[in-house]
Amino acid sequence: MRYKEYLRDQLPAIVTHILSMLLCVVFLSAIDIQASIISILLVFWILIVAIYIHIRFFLRKRYFAELLLQLERLDKKYLISEVMEHPILTEDKIYHRLLKAANKSMMEQVSESKQERKEYKEYIEQWIHDVKTPISAMKLLCENNKSDITRKLMAELTKVSHYTDQALYYARSENVEKDYFIKEVSLSEIIHAAVAENKQLLLQNHISIEINDCDNTVYTDEKWIGFILNQLIANAVKYSGKEPKIGFEENSKQGQVVLIIRDNGVGISESDLPRIFEKGFTGENGRTGKSSTGIGLFLCKRLCEKLGIGIAVKSESGQGTQVELYFPKGDFVKVQE
Amino acid sequence: MYQIMVIEDDPVIQEELSVLLKSNGYEVILPKDFFNIISEIQKSPSHLILLDINLPVQDGFKICSGIRTFSNVPIIFVTSRNTDMDELNSIMLGGDDFITKPYNTSILLARIASLLKRTYASEHAEVLTYQEVTLHLENSKIEYQGNSAELTKNELKIMVFLFRNAGKIVPRADLVEYLWDSQLYVDDNALSVNITRIREKLKSIGVTDFIQTKHRQGYLI
Numbered sequence: 001m002r003y004k005e006y007l008r009d010q011l012p013a014i015v016t017h018i019l020s021m022l023l024c025v026v027f028l029s030a031i032d033i034q035a036s037i038i039s040i041l042l043v044f045w046i047l048i049v050a051i052y053i054h055i056r057f058f059l060r061k062r063y064f065a066e067l068l069l070q071l072e073r074l075d076k077k078y079l080i081s082e083v084m085e086h087p088i089l090t091e092d093k094i095y096h097r098l099l100k101a102a103n104k105s106m107m108e109q110v111s112e113s114k115q116e117r118k119e120y121k122e123y124i125e126q127w128i129h130d131v132k133t134p135i136s137a138m139k140l141l142c143e144n145n146k147s148d149i150t151r152k153l154m155a156e157l158t159k160v161s162h163y164t165d166q167a168l169y170y171a172r173s174e175n176v177e178k179d180y181f182i183k184e185v186s187l188s189e190i191i192h193a194a195v196a197e198n199k200q201l202l203l204q205n206h207i208s209i210e211i212n213d214c215d216n217t218v219y220t221d222e223k224w225i226g227f228i229l230n231q232l233i234a235n236a237v238k239y240s241g242k243e244p245k246i247g248f249e250e251n252s253k254q255g256q257v258v259l260i261i262r263d264n265g266v267g268i269s270e271s272d273l274p275r276i277f278e279k280g281f282t283g284e285n286g287r288t289g290k291s292s293t294g295i296g297l298f299l300c301k302r303l304c305e306k307l308g309i310g311i312a313v314k315s316e317s318g319q320g321t322q323v324e325l326y327f328p329k330g331d332f333v334k335v336q337e
Numbered sequence: 338m339y340q341i342m343v344i345e346d347d348p349v350i351q352e353e354l355s356v357l358l359k360s361n362g363y364e365v366i367l368p369k370d371f372f373n374i375i376s377e378i379q380k381s382p383s384h385l386i387l388l389d390i391n392l393p394v395q396d397g398f399k400i401c402s403g404i405r406t407f408s409n410v411p412i413i414f415v416t417s418r419n420t421d422m423d424e425l426n427s428i429m430l431g432g433d434d435f436i437t438k439p440y441n442t443s444i445l446l447a448r449i450a451s452l453l454k455r456t457y458a459s460e461h462a463e464v465l466t467y468q469e470v471t472l473h474l475e476n477s478k479i480e481y482q483g484n485s486a487e488l489t490k491n492e493l494k495i496m497v498f499l500f501r502n503a504g505k506i507v508p509r510a511d512l513v514e515y516l517w518d519s520q521l522y523v524d525d526n527a528l529s530v531n532i533t534r535i536r537e538k539l540k541s542i543g544v545t546d547f548i549q550t551k552h553r554q555g556y557l558i
Binding site: 129130132133135136137139140141143144146148151157161179180181192193195196197199203206208209210211221223 | 347349350353354356357360391417418419420421422424425438439440441442443444508510511513514517518520522524525
């Protein structure tokens with residue numbers, strides 16, 4: 001609150017006083033009161049009004065400063081009407097009431113939206129679980145009737161699985177905390193599982209796999225890391241080039257296990273590289289005929305953050321891509337059996 | 338012959354699972370009545386149970402606890418819900434393994450095989466013989482009339498698959514897939530190279546024309 005603004009607000013009162021003074025002067029002059037007495041009266045009058053206006057200014061200023069400070073300190077600013085002191089002045093009371101009512105209706109709206117969102121999320125999760133049954137059935141049907149066509153179908157089904165998983169993990173990724181289970185897993189096991197998962201996709205696209213000494217173990221959640229590897233393999237397949245290859249390699253320094261996933265695909269251009277983890281970012285590759293959702297890597301990044309895994313991508317356009325996963329050091333004591 | 342009971346309410350999955358298991362040399366028992374599932378299990382004992390969690394009448398967890406009151410048969414939970422709570426529950430209630438849909442058949446079969454191996458002492462003779470050619474699995478040697486040659490990991494797996502399908506034409510794609518299932522990521526060219534090497538080794542122990550190439554179809558022993 002500035003002094004100038006306050007004075008402008010007080011203008012009607014000041015004008016009223018000035019008018020009263022003029023009337024008084026006219027009246028007192030009319031009944032032959034000495035000018036000196038009139039001026040003493042005026043001086044006192046002006047003094048009293050000025051003092052009143054000033055004191056009120058400081059009081060109001062202090063009141064609002066405290067309110068603003070309270071607002072500043074509040075984490076959830078919309079709760080200000082709940083925590084502020086009850087105002088004394090009638091006008092302030094009315095504003096307070098307004099604020100409270102507006103807040104209440106907003107809170108109701110928010111909780112309604114939250115509820116709707118929760119229900120929708122539950123439905124999505126349910127739907128994904130339901131759709132997995134027919135996917136399993138189709139996979140088994142293909143498996144039991146092997147031919148070139150069913151092999152192609154299996155590769156397509158693998159993609160469908162990827163998309164459903166993506167949706168599931170997206171729905172879940174906000175509260176990973178509730179759903180993980182850290183245990184010691186061997187790197188080679190999770191790599192082999194991910195390759196097996198994508199077997200048809202890799203075979204159909206004639207991609208050769210190289211796995212070099214991944215015999216260390218890491219402490220992580222098997223399911224989540226499986227999902228991350230799945231995404232990375234799917235990307236490598238999607239953006240593969242001539243004589244496609246995917247290599248898995250472990251590179252550990254000072255107790256930190258680093259898994260490197262390397263492909264020789266189309267790579268990522270330098271201008272796109274910093275933005276690949278952004279949600280919905282599709283980049284050049286996404287625009288040049290390869291459909292991309294911009295969700296896969298965003299999810300990978302998010303899950304890695306939750307699991308404490310560092311993720312870095314190095315790539316040059318046309319030279320393939322290299323993803324590095326830095327697993328957290330397992331610094332707790334192993335239970336001796 | 339191991340008998341496996343498949344408890345699964347989706348008819349297509351149940352049927353296809355039994356086809357898959359039968360073609361991999363298991364006998365399959367399918368319960369009909371989900372209301373008296375426990376008594377069905379008691380009536381027809383099996384070596385292993387594949388148990389779905391989401392079932393009508395009562396869920397897999399309850400059934401598992403029920404089974405554990407009278408039997409220690411190995412149980413693999415199959416589910417489309419892959420929450421860690423489910424995994425924990427299944428292990429706490431006495432399940433031996435846990436696999437999520439849509440599962441990969443090679444992984445499922447591998448889990449079944451290893452669980453059976455763990456539970457029942459191996460009854461397999463680790464030797465395969467066909468037309469006087471013998472394959473020793475534990476030391477990966479191939480033998481004919483007293484002469485033997487050593488095979489590499491890839492070569493051994495290729496021979497195992499051919500022996501198991503002896504007399505049938507084995508498509509190259511099937512062979513490659515089988516190798517992939519055994520975590521040997523061999524491509525088409527490498528397969529040809531491996532077959533050539535195997536033929537050379539066979540020749541060195543006095544076997545010729547054991548593996549025939551059927552043009553555009555695959556291999557045959």
